[in-house]
Each structure stands twice: as structure tokens, then as C-alpha cells.
Amino acid sequence: MKKLNKNFAASRTQWLRWGGGLALALALAGCATLQDSQNPEAAVTQRSNDFWKARMAGEVAKAYAFTSPGYRAVNDQEKYRLNHGVIPVLKGGEIASVTCEEARCEVRKNFVTYTPMMRGAEIPISISEVWIKEDGQWWLFVQ
Numbered sequence: 001m002k003k004l005n006k007n008f009a010a011s012r013t014q015w016l017r018w019g020g021g022l023a024l025a026l027a028l029a030g031c032a033t034l035q036d037s038q039n040p041e042a043a044v045t046q047r048s049n050d051f052w053k054a055r056m057a058g059e060v061a062k063a064y065a066f067t068s069p070g071y072r073a074v075n076d077q078e079k080y081r082l083n084h085g086v087i088p089v090l091k092g093g094e095i096a097s098v099t100c101e102e103a104r105c106e107v108r109k110n111f112v113t114y115t116p117m118m119r120g121a122e123i124p125i126s127i128s129e130v131w132i133k134e135d136g137q138w139w140l141f142v143q
Contacts, residue, residue: 040100044107044131045095045098048109048129051066051140052093055084055087056090060080064080064081068139068141069134069139071141080142091111091112091113091122092111093111094109095108096109096110096126104133105130107130110125110126111125111127112124129141
């Protein structure tokens with residue numbers, strides 16, 4: 001009888017693990033479906049806003065995580081920090097436009113910056129970004 005109970009417990013544990021794995025897979029598939037159903041403009045706008053939030057906070061690792069897998073394959077985080085890690089003196093970041101094609105979006109954001117030579121003068125600038133879709137996710141294309 002003890003042997004039967006051991007086998008039953010082992011079998012039940014395997015079924016619970018299998019069921020838990022299936023539930024996790026279904027939950028992840030549901031999340032992917034929700035993201036795919038979101039229009040590209042909204043998805044890219046959110047990713048761009050999150051990228052700039054990290055960049056302006058000086059969180060290099062978080063900002064680097066938004067770059068495309070191809071960029072990260074060739075440039076490590078330290079190289080990104082050296083080239084793009086300086087915290088820009090910017091305010092704003094309102095979306096001026098988002099134009100998307102199938103796997104590419106261009107985002108234009110409006111900022112205000114300042115220069116030490118013109119104390120108190122706000123200088124409006126526009127920054128353009130390109131976002132590419134790879135493996136179901138939008139990534140910042142860094143040139």
C-alpha cells in the first residue's frame with residue numbers, strides 16, 4: 001500500500017507541474033496577444049516614453065535595454081554609455097508625430113533645452129527616433 005501511495009504522490013506532483021507549466025504558457029500567450037492587438041503607434045509611443053524616462057533619469061541599463069537586439073549584439077552597455085549615456089538637459093518630450101509602417105515607426109518628440117550662454121532662454125528642439133519591430137517587440141534603432 002505504501003508503494004502505491006508513493007507512486008500516486010509522484011504522479012500527482014508531475015500532473016501539478018505539467019498543469020502549472022500549461023497555465024503559465026497560456027498566460028504568456030494571452031499577454032502576447034494583447035500586445036499584438038495594440039496598434040503600433042500606441043505601442044511605440046509607450047516604448048519611446050519609457051525609454052526617455054529611463055534616459056533622463058540617468059538609468060543607462062534601462063535605456064540600453066530598449067535598443068535593438070542587433071545593436072546590443074555589436075555594442076555592449078559600456079559602449080552605449082560612452083556614446084549615449086550623458087543625461088541630456090531636456091524638458092518635455094511630447095509626441096509630435098508617430099508614423100508607422102509594418103515593422104518600422106518614426107517618432108518625433110518635442111523638447112525644450114537650455115544653453116549657458118543664453119541664461120533663461122528656452123530653446124525648442126525636435127528629436128527623431130526610429131523604432132523597428134523584431135520578434136514581436138518594438139526596439140529603438142540606434143545608428
